[in-house]
Amino acid sequence: MSRLRDALDRGEFVITGEVAPPHGTDYSAMRASLDTLGPLCHAINITDNQGATLHLSSLAASKAALEAGYEPIFQQTCRDRNRLALQSDLLAAWTLGLENVLMVTGDDPRSGDHTKAKGVFDLDSTQLLAVAKGMNEGVDMNGSELTGATGFLLGGAMFPEAEPWEIQLERAVQKAEAGATFFQTQAVMDTDKLARAVDALAPYGVKLIASILLLKNGRVIDFVNTKLAGMMIPDHIGSRIKGAADPMAEAIALATEQVREIRDIAHGVHVMPLGADDVVERILEGAGL
Amino acid sequence: MIVTKPRDWARIKANLESIDAKSVFLMGCGQCATVAHTGGEKELAVAKARLEADGYQVTGWAVGEVACHLGGTKLETRKHFGSVDAADAVVVLACGAGVQTVADAVKKPVFPGLESAFLGTVLRSGVYEERCQTCGDCVLDLTAGICPVTTCPKGLLNGPCGGMWNGMCEVQTDRECTHVRIKRRLAEQGRSATRVIPAKDNSVKLKPGSINTRERKGQ
Ligand code: SF4
Numbered sequence: 335m336s337r338l339r340d341a342l343d344r345g346e347f348v349i350t351g352e353v354a355p356p357h358g359t360d361y362s363a364m365r366a367s368l369d370t371l372g373p374l375c376h377a378i379n380i381t382d383n384q385g386a387t388l389h390l391s392s393l394a395a396s397k398a399a400l401e402a403g404y405e406p407i408f409q410q411t412c413r414d415r416n417r418l419a420l421q422s423d424l425l426a427a428w429t430l431g432l433e434n435v436l437m438v439t440g441d442d443p444r445s446g447d448h449t450k451a452k453g454v455f456d457l458d459s460t461q462l463l464a465v466a467k468g469m470n471e472g473v474d475m476n477g478s479e480l481t482g483a484t485g486f487l488l489g490g491a492m493f494p495e496a497e498p499w500e501i502q503l504e505r506a507v508q509k510a511e512a513g514a515t516f517f518q519t520q521a522v523m524d525t526d527k528l529a530r531a532v533d534a535l536a537p538y539g540v541k542l543i544a545s546i547l548l549l550k551n552g553r554v555i556d557f558v559n560t561k562l563a564g565m566m567i568p569d570h571i572g573s574r575i576k577g578a579a580d581p582m583a584e585a586i587a588l589a590t591e592q593v594r595e596i597r598d599i600a601h602g603v604h605v606m607p608l609g610a611d612d613v614v615e616r617i618l619e620g621a622g623l
Numbered sequence: 624m625i626v627t628k629p630r631d632w633a634r635i636k637a638n639l640e641s642i643d644a645k646s647v648f649l650m651g652c653g654q655c656a657t658v659a660h661t662g663g664e665k666e667l668a669v670a671k672a673r674l675e676a677d678g679y680q681v682t683g684w685a686v687g688e689v690a691c692h693l694g695g696t697k698l699e700t701r702k703h704f705g706s707v708d709a710a711d712a713v714v715v716l717a718c719g720a721g722v723q724t725v726a727d728a729v730k731k732p733v734f735p736g737l738e739s740a741f742l743g744t745v746l747r748s749g750v751y752e753e754r755c756q757t758c759g760d761c762v763l764d765l766t767a768g769i770c771p772v773t774t775c776p777k778g779l780l781n782g783p784c785g786g787m788w789n790g791m792c793e794v795q796t797d798r799e800c801t802h803v804r805i806k807r808r809l810a811e812q813g814r815s816a817t818r819v820i821p822a823k824d825n826s827v828k829l830k831p832g833s834i835n836t837r838e839r840k841g842q
Pocket residue numbers: 754755756757758759760761762763770771772773
């Protein structure tokens with residue numbers, strides 16, 4: 335049974351983290367990251383060619399995480415596979431013991447390291463959620479019965495701060511209706527907007543896991559603002575870190591405040607330490623988790 | 624219309640060199656390539672001068688009514704039979720369909736003189752935008768006449784994706800997100816957009832497409 339599902343069902347405040355599979359076959363860096371974050375989290379997202387850059391497959395890396403004793407959230411993007419490949423990977427994931435899946439669209443290949451690649455996008459994330467929900471009910475996308483169903487906990491991405499809000503909300507509702515039972519959000523900068531999202535989605539029975547980014551220095555802030563799609567760090571936060579005598583200490587303080595606030599609003603927090611895995615424990619403890 | 628753009632001149636020359644051509648017949652198109660200012664009479668005159676400057680003999684040129692019409696193109700090349708026959712090669716300033724139609728109509732080696740870019744709209748003279756990928760399963764009825772297959776860089780039927788920021792597109796950051804435009808236009812027209820568009824039927828677009836209305840009439 336998925337620990338994540340269990341905790342969400344019980345109404346426990348959940349903690350998730352994320353690690354990237356290697357760009358190669360050496361798992362040691364991912365393993366080190368897992369050993370730091372894994373014990374603090376209910377589940378760990380295993381990204382799928384994130385940023386449209388080549389990594390070992392999320393499927394294999396999720397299995398590796400499971401074998402290392404941690405609960406993975408297998409991420410699937412729509413960018414690299416058509417509907418046949420997506421479905422067969424989902425069937426494979428279930429037989430490998432992967433119970434949590436997060437469906438995302440995926441960044442455009444033009445923004446990654448294989449700029450000449452063809453973006454597949456045969457399905458979009460809403461359609462893929464509906465397909466996975468069907469598999470949970472024992473049928474493939476054509477409605478043909480499967481010899482053995484899946485039983486995934488299905489998640490989607492949602493963006494509480496991206497305007498126009500009505501369109502964001504409509505998207506999230508579509509995803510919930512397609513099968514998402516939890517959402518992981520884009521990094522939260524404005525907790526009022528997070529609260530607005532939690533309230534608006536409450537009637538749909540979905541759980542919201544809000545993300546925080548560890549903005550450990552000015553470089554990270556500039557990177558997020560220029561390179562990460564759908565994310566903008568507001569000036570007051572940017573200058574707080576950039577102007578601090580010790581940016582890392584300030585970033586930890588900020589993240590701790592954010593987690594504390596999120597605790598009162600959302601159903602969980604997703605921590606993205608951007609490499610500074612070793613400070614996550616301090617942040618969570620500082621926030622009383 | 625089919626929007627075309629000039630092809631790298633060095634490639635055209637390399638094509639001619641590959642068959643040791645010394646003389647060329649030029650063909651344009653009276654429709655799209657004329658409107659796009661890539662394969663009309665003016666552009667053919669420029670190409671002719673350029674070829675001559677590079678030492679080629681241009682035996683003649685023609686801009687038919689529409690290059691991709693097999694009957695019309697056959698007729699046009701027959702009208703110019705002598706100069707086509709005198710040429711070692713034919714260079715066609717039209718889209719890929721036009722080039723192939725000419726290649727079917729004459730016995731000479733035929734080379735493309737343009738690059739076919741897309742099926743699009745002339746926003747104003749010289750400014751074109753891709754609008755349709757001829758997917759064969761049109762969703763414009765659901766999307767307020769804005770094609771997500773073509774104008775969303777990811778071709779998502781349901782959006783926006785997570786990269787949308789302040790209404791703008793993640794990939795082409797100077798353009799509004801297609802899905803934001805769709806939802807706004809639907810709202811302006813009092814139409815609801817809550818319906819999820821199902822996955823595309825790619826089988827209707829298997830290559831090569833062919834339609835025979837005569838067969839259908841006979842049925
Ligand atoms: S959906 Fe778009 S690509 Fe398909 S036929 Fe309609 S306009 Fe063309």
